[in-house]
Amino acid sequence: MTAPTIEVALAGRRGGFALEASFTAPGQGVTAVFGPSGCGKTTVLRCIAGLERLEGTCRVTGETWQDETTFRPPHRRPVGYVFQEASLFAHLSVEGNLLYGVRGRVPADAAVRFDDVVELLGLSPLLMRAPHNLSGGERQRVAIGRALLSQPRLLLMDEPLSALDRATKDEILPFLERLHLSLSLPVLYVTHDMREVERLADHLVLMRAGRVIAAGPLAALQSDPALPLVTARDAAVGLDAVVTHLDPAYGLATLAVDGGVFIVPAGAGTMVGERRRLRIAAGDVSLAREPPGPSTILNVLEARIRAVEAGDNEVTAVLGLGHDGAGARILARITRRSFERLELSEGMAVHAQIKSVALAPGVRR
Numbered sequence: 001m002t003a004p005t006i007e008v009a010l011a012g013r014r015g016g017f018a019l020e021a022s023f024t025a026p027g028q029g030v031t032a033v034f035g036p037s038g039c040g041k042t043t044v045l046r047c048i049a050g051l052e053r054l055e056g057t058c059r060v061t062g063e064t065w066q067d068e069t070t071f072r073p074p075h076r077r078p079v080g081y082v083f084q085e086a087s088l089f090a091h092l093s094v095e096g097n098l099l100y101g102v103r104g105r106v107p108a109d110a111a112v113r114f115d116d117v118v119e120l121l122g123l124s125p126l127l128m129r130a131p132h133n134l135s136g137g138e139r140q141r142v143a144i145g146r147a148l149l150s151q152p153r154l155l156l157m158d159e160p161l162s163a164l165d166r167a168t169k170d171e172i173l174p175f176l177e178r179l180h181l182s183l184s185l186p187v188l189y190v191t192h193d194m195r196e197v198e199r200l201a202d203h204l205v206l207m208r209a210g211r212v213i214a215a216g217p218l219a220a221l222q223s224d225p226a227l228p229l230v231t232a233r234d235a236a237v238g239l240d241a242v243v244t245h246l247d248p249a250y251g252l253a254t255l256a257v258d259g260g261v262f263i264v265p266a267g268a269g270t271m272v273g274e275r276r277r278l279r280i281a282a283g284d285v286s287l288a289r290e291p292p293g294p295s296t297i298l299n300v301l302e303a304r305i306r307a308v309e310a311g312d313n314e315v316t317a318v319l320g321l322g323h324d325g326a327g328a329r330i331l332a333r334i335t336r337r338s339f340e341r342l343e344l345s346e347g348m349a350v351h352a353q354i355k356s357v358a359l360a361p362g363v364r365r
């Protein structure tokens with residue numbers, strides 16, 4: 001049996017705007033729909049929810065919601081929808097809002113249980129409060145809880161953090177990470193903030209001007225030289241890694257990825273065997289042709305240059321880790337002057353020196 005997936009293929013016009021969006025996403029985990037303002041992300045989500053209609057197909061984990069002969073109305077599509085701004089019912093308490101979608105009572109055999117949602121989103125101190133007594137972040141947590149308790153097969157989140165300030169975003173991100181770990185529910189998460197993508201998503205749908213230009217695992221798209229992410233100013237790759245060793249005397253952890261190991265500051269509570277995400281920014285990676293001598297840089301990995309994207313004064317090299325370059329891909333952003341002076345070229349074996357590797361806070365499945 002093939003794994004359940006989300007299959008979307010939509011085409012049509014909205015005024016002067018032409019949309020042609022086709023992609024497949026896994027039937028579990030978080031898939032980010034990422035692209036600049038106005039590229040059609042919200043329209044895609046609204047079509048999946050049945051709130052708008054364009055020609056095409058929409059299949060969600062084995063159910064056909066739309067094809068040539070079918071168009072399920074919105075109330076027959078089991079989606080939870082979280083918008084930019086939480087619109088809670090002012091006359092209901094937080095508890096009343098949470099239970100609104102299930103008419104006051106979660107069925108006993110429901111997949112998503114009330115107590116679990118309250119625990120997951122830290123809502124128990126808020127249950128009796130009225131919405132006007134909540135902060136923006138708390139309101140959004142209630143909106144997410146309400147969407148989950150409607151027992152959806154798919155959670156649609158349309159820029160759920162974009163109306164919040166930076167500190168509130170940082171307060172909510174850990175809840176979203178936990179949600180991802182605790183529930184097997186697939187999530188389509190619209191954002192134009194790459195930081196959120198890197199924290200939350202496993203899979204990416206990349207949109208530009210009404211079209212899906214790529215869809216696939218996050219790290220693969222971040223390191224694909226044919227895509228604009230590679231040359232973006234804040235280009236980075238998120239690698240899923242396993243903690244293999246801890247050195248409490250120095251507060252360091254060793255993490256293995258395909259083709260290499262990284263040593264990073266461990267942070268409290270890190271455990272051997274955990275899966276964690278590493279973020280490696282292109283600007284933090286420099287290249288040497290010979291093994292460098294003693295240095296304060298902890299991470300020097302063997303790699304091969306797999307592709308080169310040259311800008312005016314900078315070059316971004318896509319590296320494959322390992323002596324043969326067959327391992328995980330990372331990016332190195334170096335000056336064109338250094339690139340030419342070192343006579344670097346595609347296929348060449350190099351030593352990648354990584355000045356800083358960030359360990360993302362959440363444990364991954």
Ligand SMILES: Nc1ncnc2c1ncn2[C@@H]1O[C@H](COP(=O)(O)OP(=O)(O)OP(=O)(O)O)[C@@H](O)[C@H]1O
Pocket residue numbers: 014015016017035036037038039040041042043044192
């Ligand atoms: N009903 C409509 N009539 C005309 N144009 C529309 C209609 N709905 C959407 N559009 C246009 O379609 C384009 C895509 O809009 P959409 O809201 O899907 O983009 P988005 O990627 O979600 O943008 P943002 O990140 O700013 O929310 C925009 O140019 C918008 O103006």
